[in-house]
Amino acid sequence: MNGMNVPFIGEVPSDIVVSWIVTILLGAALFWWLTTRRKWPLVWDYMTTTDNRKIGTMYILLSMVFFIRGGIDAMFIRTQLAIPENDFWVFQSQKYNEVFTTHGTVMIFFVSMPLLIGLMNIAVPLQLGANDLAFPYLNAISFWLFVAGGVIFNMAFFFNAAPNAGWTSYAPLATDTFTTGPNNNYYIFGLQVSGLGTIFTAINMIVTIFRLRAPGMKMTRMPLFSWATLITSFLIMIAFPVLTIALLLLMFDRIYGTSFFLGEYGDPVYWQHLFWIFGHPEVYILILPAFGIFSDVISTFSRKRVYGYTSMVVAIALIGLLGFMVWAHHMFTVGLGALANSIFAITTMLIAVPTGIKVFNWLFTMRKGVVRITTPMLFSLGFIPTFVIGGVTGVMLAVAAADYQYHDSYFVVAHFHYTMIGGTILGAFAGIYYWYPKMTGKMLDEKLGKWHFWLFIIGFHLTFMPQHFAGLNGMPRRVYTYTWEDGVFLLNFVSTIGAFLMGASMLFVAWNLYKTHRLTDPVGADPWDGRTLEWTVGSPAPEHPFQPVPQINSIDAYWYSKVERKRLPESEEARPSPIAIQTVAPVLLAGVLIVMSVGFIYGWVWMQIIGGIAALGFFIYRVFNDERKAVYRKEEES
Amino acid sequence: MNKRVLSFFVIAFLTGCQMRVLNPKSDTADTLTNLIYLSFGIMMLVLIVVFVLFVYFLRKFRERGKAKFNIPPDEKENKWLEITWTIVPVLLLAILAVPTVKATYDLTSKVSGSAGGSKGDAMIVEVVGQQYNWKFTYENGKESYDELVLPVDQEVQFRLTSNDVIHSFWIPNLSGKIDVLPGEMTKLSFEPREEGTYQGKCAEFCGAEHTLMRFETKVMSQQSFENWVQEE
């Protein structure tokens, strides 16, 4: 049961053998389905596209695949912890450590971020009246770098070398002195490659928002999701380079024998500083776009403009700014001293103020409105109390001295799941149900959507509410078992039941997808009676949707034009659109980077060299194959 | 749903008297528990306000048959409301921040810092964390593994360091955590006031068997402690 001997590879735990079999079967089934349904041309079309809607859809599709992976990890964790002194399958000791490490890393970097980036891709250009992102080619690169990062990171498990130092990868545990083997190299290169893609996306979004807005769409008339995207992109631009360098230094420690973060001469706490200077803005990178989605959804389904637009924008900006001043609250117990701890406690508490402003503005958007409870609205409504619970425990954690008790206990686990699931994941679901017509031209079934919501939210609270108390009863995080005397059995048992309820709710998503695509008819441009520009173009959104480009004269211009029963005026002075092409080069670049990363992960220098030369070759190829050449030439000839 | 969640929260919290963190047995742990209750109280206030508004607005303004095609009057914002929900949280946080900073200063000088903050007559125990056990060395040189023995009503100061990776020293009933770092010394002190056996744990993930890196803390009378520490 616990393992099997595979020629050339050695002893392999049985869970990995099972995953090989499942992957082969699913892969064969997918291949068969694509072939018999003649879907390969469609696959090729998506692989070579630079269109924002298609790329966004692929982001979401792939994040859902990773969501299943991270979710299965969660099920293993909860099953192992269901009862005291449990011995479930292989998930003890290092195996358990691998599971929670991949669960955390996958959920943050390969589920939450790409889900939000996918929604940004689909909705932001449409909300602005832009025909695409500013750099369609770069956007394809970003996506395929994310794919490459995801493949690298997930490969680890299949080769029995999953990272095992936690998603925070604390040194010196994560250095080669204490965790040998390729495991944590996978972590470094998976994040490095996908992180680069994220940085490019951020640049793309900023340029799009600054320069591609429709005439008359002033910054102060932008929907809040676009605003949130703008601020988030700045956070990414500032936070991710720090992670890049932290990973680079860790790579030198692991591969080239330096000792930046190692015991005697290095400084393990420096890793924590670098990681959290990235890591804390990262959690706002995950939550701000969700805030934006909720603002748009709540406003649409209350049939009212969002309450306190200005203070909403200021609040997002303030949260973003304060997000850079609070990183050390993850390090209250390392002994930074009373002054540092007090300062970081206060800055952390301050974040509650702009967050509170947003909560009250959402509530007052509903007041005096006509609140229609659709599935996206239901997710937004579920978000408010859930996130507020996560928020207040956040303030409790900010109390530096009290954090000496909460720190690294299940209380913290409960807190950040309340914010990450209660905020980011509920937001992503709301966004997916809301913009699904823009992605596919169809509308997800409302009844199944509500089933999904209720099972998910009840399962969620069942899972994570008890964990607060498990933490207060002294249960540290990242332990693979506990004793009867610990007195946390019932809490954990309830938690496990909740987790399976959440898992079950995802079956309704699968059913919903099947039902929607087999049985329902396409919908029109504006199925939700929306307010913003994305609802003026067809469903699914065509490439180059705004022809002609509308002239914008107010916030929620589309809504007010509907109220006045007029059409949006057409603009005479639209700017030229970015150039879309069909190209397979980004896919090839992803392949090259996977090869190069594997070379580094296993220390195969020949492979590093091949990968490096191929990557350079890509640049040269790109220089001579610029889609602008034809366009500029035409312009010069005329 | 919210009522359900809320009542669950309250009931579970009332039974919390048995929870180790909320059942302090030392001066340090007392301070922490009081802070936890204070912050919990203030935060409950916020939570209740939000929940009440949420339920009220949702019930009152939910779309009903007739209102379906109503277009509600346009409203932007109210300056005074915005100011209210900016100022009130700031005030609440200020109320919380004062004891926070005070406790942080009181305890952190004990936790690290060169002076140590102890009154001078504290008993010193040196702690070494290593994968995956704890070594305690007492003033007379006696060593024990995974078993910490302390006299009641006597302030004790720990000087902690690690032989390998980062660990974290935690006895939920007696004090908060302090990280145990390689190549550095951190400090922590408290005065246990009740005899008994308390769980101690490593709270910082430290490798394969992090889970098993636990120790037992026995707080006993001064006399029994003297006997124990003099043995062998």
Next chain:
Amino acid sequence: MKQTSEVLFNDKRLGFFLYLVVEAIMFATLFATYILYTPSSRGADPTEVYELRTVILTSVFLLSSSGTLLIAESGLENWNRLKIWIGLGTTFLLGSIFMGLEIHEFYKYWSEGYTLTMNNFLASFYVLVGLHASHVAFGLVWMILLMVQLKQTMPKSLFKEKHKIFNYYWHFVDVIWVLIILIVYAPYLF
């Protein structure tokens, strides 16, 4: 309607400036690392490693290459191919000499026993200055590609666009070098 090439160039320029901000943050993190670990408690001290002569020589070549690039820039303004060739050519030459000196410097330190793993001062030195050097190397390849493109027939506006983006890059790399002189070398040489 505005000129497509002009609008798209402005998009690209903004995007590239943002990318340079990203690069600047990466270098800033490495500078912080260097400051944190230098000097180290064991192993070589920077004062015994650095040589004033090498630093001055490398600086002269790299900083003047920013100046010669200005010739190419002025050639771009009124499309003077000769000026572009001269500007690019000399910049490439100066950059290559810098690269050669840099490789020599690393090689010399290394052969004197000042290796990457000796201590954290040297580790952060090699990572920081090495990252800069790899930027210069990348810039050299970029210049070769620009020269090839200049020989090809391509729309003038596109060549200008590509050349200008390169100019921003090269000047940025130079600014980083100035910071390296000020932060890495100067405190231990004077």
